[in-house]
Amino acid sequence: MSESTKQSGDRNCQEPTPTCPQNAKKDEWETFFESHDAPPGFASKKLQMHEFAQGHLKNGTNVVLVTSGGTAVPLESRVVRFIDNFSSGKRGASSAEYFLAEGYAVIFLHRHKSLQPYERHLSHTKLIDVLDVQNKPNGDQTIVANQAMFPKLLSILKVYKDVRASNSLLLVEFVMLQEYLYLLQAAAEALSFAGTQTMFYLAAAVSDFYIPSKEMSEHKISSSNGPPIISLKVVPKMLTPLVHHWAPDAFVVSFKLETDRALLLEKARKALRDYNHEVVIANILEERNECVTIVTPDEHHKICITDSRGTRDIEELIIKELVTKHTVFIVEHGPE
Numbered sequence: 238m239s240e241s242t243k244q245s246g247d248r249n250c251q252e253p254t255p256t257c258p259q260n261a262k263k264d265e266w267e268t269f270f271e272s273h274d275a276p277p278g279f280a281s282k283k284l285q286m287h288e289f290a291q292g293h294l295k296n297g298t299n300v301v302l303v304t305s306g307g308t309a310v311p312l313e314s315r316v317v318r319f320i321d322n323f324s325s326g327k328r329g330a331s332s333a334e335y336f337l338a339e340g341y342a343v344i345f346l347h348r349h350k351s352l353q354p355y356e357r358h359l360s361h362t363k364l365i366d367v368l369d370v371q372n373k374p375n376g377d378q379t380i381v382a383n384q385a386m387f388p389k390l391l392s393i394l395k396v397y398k399d400v401r402a403s404n405s406l407l408l409v410e411f412v413m414l415q416e417y418l419y420l421l422q423a424a425a426e427a428l429s430f431a432g433t434q435t436m437f438y439l440a441a442a443v444s445d446f447y448i449p450s451k452e453m454s455e456h457k458i459s460s461s462n463g464p465p466i467i468s469l470k471v472v473p474k475m476l477t478p479l480v481h482h483w484a485p486d487a488f489v490v491s492f493k494l495e496t497d498r499a500l501l502l503e504k505a506r507k508a509l510r511d512y513n514h515e516v517v518i519a520n521i522l523e524e525r526n527e528c529v530t531i532v533t534p535d536e537h538h539k540i541c542i543t544d545s546r547g548t549r550d551i552e553e554l555i556i557k558e559l560v561t562k563h564t565v566f567i568v569e570h571g572p573e
């Protein structure tokens with residue numbers, strides 16, 4: 238991005254200044270990383286993301302990081318129990334498919350065992366019932382898929398095979414909160430050099446609370462002492478360093494989830510004011526698969542799947558809008 242086309246210098250905070258109030262919170266996220274070790278396997282996942290991003294961005298392909306699923310918060314260092322949340326990963330998995338259909342390369346940072354692109358379509362089907370044994374003329378037996386049981390299988394399989402062949406989808410797994418936060422930072426660093434060509438689509442349900450490592454019991458908490466009193470700390474918001482330090486030129490989309498409709502819009506607007514990014518997708522827990530509100534600094538509007546005939550997933554409508562907004566963003570702010 239050229240200096241002349243930059244929208245606002247205050248997104249690119251390097252040092253604390255009066256125009257960079259975000260730096261006031263810098264300590265909290267830095268302290269989090271300083272007091273938690275990188276998770277096992279971190280270095281190789283970081284390298285994978287870096288190579289994937291380099292390969293696609295040098296060919297001029299836009300790259301999006303899609304985060305998906307819930308983060309688990311351990312109660313013990315040698316973890317037996319953890320705090321978890323409701324997220325199925327449907328939003329992220331479905332969105333990744335629509336980004337791929339729009340020609341983006343996708344880093345899919347997802348919770349282990351949450352829904353995955355393409356495979357999610359099989360999640361309501363018992364795979365064992367879709368498969369049949371077929372006798373060959375020579376007496377051998379082979380396994381075939383019974384397409385009548387799952388009519389969409391062929392078309393989904395063909396798209397999935399194309400995506401695999403073009404290497405445009407990178408799957409990266411996490412389970413614990415700390416692992417997610419480390420990988421988010423690594424992904425942001427891998428993508429930062431491409432400036433406006435990259436998008437962050439932060440659909441994961443990230444825990445707001447955790448127990449710092451040094452305050453955690455090492456071994457399984459015993460029930461013989463009665464119920465434990467557990468004190469949780471607030472997880473620093475990683476949107477702050479993402480927008481202002483790790484990837485200051487990228488197009489950033491965050492999510493706002495509420496159960497109280499009366500709070501949703503104001504909280505989404507507040508997020509845009511606090512972090513100075515591009516879009517918030519605001520959703521209510523119970524209706525998240527039917528309707529969302531797209532909020533930008535200039536306007537907001539609600540979209541519902543019921544308003545659009547033939548649309549299979551609300552994510553199809555979300556991604557169409559975001560791709561248009563991202564294209565305009567690149568034109569207005571210049572390529573990398």
Ligand code: PMT
Binds near residue numbers: 475
């Ligand atoms: O997976 P599904 O079942 O399909 O459900 C989809 C969804 C409801 C999880 C998804 O649509 C959604 O709303 N995801 C975000 C949920 C959430 O964490 O909301 P929040 O209001 O707590 O956080 C707002 C934003 O801050 C998020 O984009 C998050 O990435 C970011 N965040 C959160 C915590 C933290 N420590 N740092 C952050 O930057």
